[in-house]
Amino acid sequence: MKNATVGRVSARLRSWFPDREFFMRSEGQVRFIKISARTQMIAAGAVAAFVLIWALTMAAMAISGYLSQRDRLSLLDREAKVTTAESRVNAYRGDLGRQVGDMNRRQDFIEKTVQAHMGDLPKDAQAGETVSDSASEAAATIKKVSLAVPEAAELAGIEARQLAFIEGLTRIADRRSAAAEAKLASLGISSAIALAALDDKDAQGGPLILMATAADGSIDPRFQRFGLSLARMDALERSVAGLPQVLPANLEYISSGFGFRANPFTGGGGEFHPGLDFKGPYGAPIYAAAPGTVSFVGVRSGYGNCVEIDHGNGLVTRYAHMSRFRAVQGSRVGAGDVIGLIGSTGRSTGPHLHFEVRINDRPVNPRPFLEAAPDVLQEARGAHAAQSAR
Known part of the structure; x- marks a missing residue:
């Protein structure tokens, strides 16, 4: 089969290229x-x-040529993309600059607004304070960022301002807490009672709204410390706000002080008087000395018609010898609200208000509480001096 195929191909080629003869004539000769x-x-x-x-x-x-053209076009395309990316980076840098400017202006607004209402925030650390001071750390951070990422240097500066601001707010909260604690201590009230409410988790609830200072949900310790300082300040200042600070009656004068006195009925012997007596006309209004909840309205032995107000943290004020009640048990009252009228019910020699301050059901002298409020007893001293001069 193979030889036959080769023979046919050879024959075909010979038919294409047969032997050929050419005649050439030159100078009478034929070749x-x-x-x-x-x-x-x-x-x-x-x-x-x-x-x-x-x-x-x-x-x-x-x-x-095609490959070279293709590579050239690809290179041009890559160069175009690089140019576009670079232009976008420049655009972002421009936007970043505007954002940094806006953030600085917002921080200025916050600081000036706080300053207008609270005064200059303290920057100096006082003995005994435990507030952090990030000034030196922030300065070092700004320097490093400026060298490593120059365009982020201004952001580092804003962060430094924020940390200094929050530390200043923490200092002022701690100092207000200290002032409130000192006032309570001067009146014989332990701050531990007021602060116990921070650990009491009973009767609390509400929607879960998480607070964070970082994208991962964490809170910077300095911001967390600020929140705790605010909570402490709020508890202590609420306790101070609950102190008797309003004169409970428009008095003529204080007719009997706190402590030892002679028996007002016999003039002899001695007895302990657990409050202050404010002389006044029959039917004159009696005022709540501080905000609180009316915890008792009724008659008590020796006190006659009596109203008691619970101000929290074991502090209660008692108003006795009333002619009429103007308060409802369980209701909330504010400082200065009318809760009754002066009378002479119970063990009394005439119309007056018997006013007591009790801490954990123990009577204490009301005068220091009233004196803790600016000028609250100046009227009482003036009235007493005028009565003595008659």
Whole structure:
């Protein structure tokens, strides 16, 4: 089969390239040139090989040109993308600058508003204070950031302002707490009673609204400390606000003080008087000395018609010898609200208000509480001096 195929191909080629004879006449002479089939096939093969080599060369050149053009276009495309990205970075840097400016202006607004209502925030640390001071750390951070990421230097500056601001707020909260604690101590009230409410988790609730200072939900310890200082300040100042600070009656004068006195009915012997007696006309109004909840309205032995107000933290005020009640048990009253009228019920020699301050059901002298409020007893002293001069 193979030999037959080769024979057919050979025969076909011979039919294409038969032996050829050429006659050439020159100067009267005739020459015969014979070109055999073999020679013709060799020549044809050489021409075919040349054409093939030329075609391959041209194809290679075309492919190379195409690849070069493609690489060039790709490079141009990458350069265009780099240029676009760089322009966007510049745009973001411009936006960052505007944002930094806005943030600085907002911080200025916050600081000036707080300053207008609270005064200058303390920057100096006092003995015994435990508030952090980030000034030196912040300065070092700004320096490092300026070298590593220059465009973020202003952001580091804003962070430093925020930390200094929150530390100043923490200091002022701690100092207000200390002032409230000192006032309570001067009246014999332990601040531990007021602060116990911070640990009492009974009767509390509401929606869960988390607070955080970082994207991961955490709170910077300095901000957390500020929150705790505010809670402490609020508890102590609420205790101070609950102290008797309003004269419970428009008095003529204090007719009997706290402590030892002679028996007002016999004039002899001695007895302990657990409050202050404010002389006044029958039916004159009696005022709540501090905000609180009315815890008792009724009659007590020796006191007659009596109203008691619970101010929290074990502090109670008692108002006795009333002619009429103007308060309802369980209601909230504010300082200065009318809760009754002066009378002479119970053990009494005439119309007056008997006023007591009790801490954990123990009577204490009401005078220091009233004197803790600015000028509250000046009227009483003036009235007493005028009565003595008559």
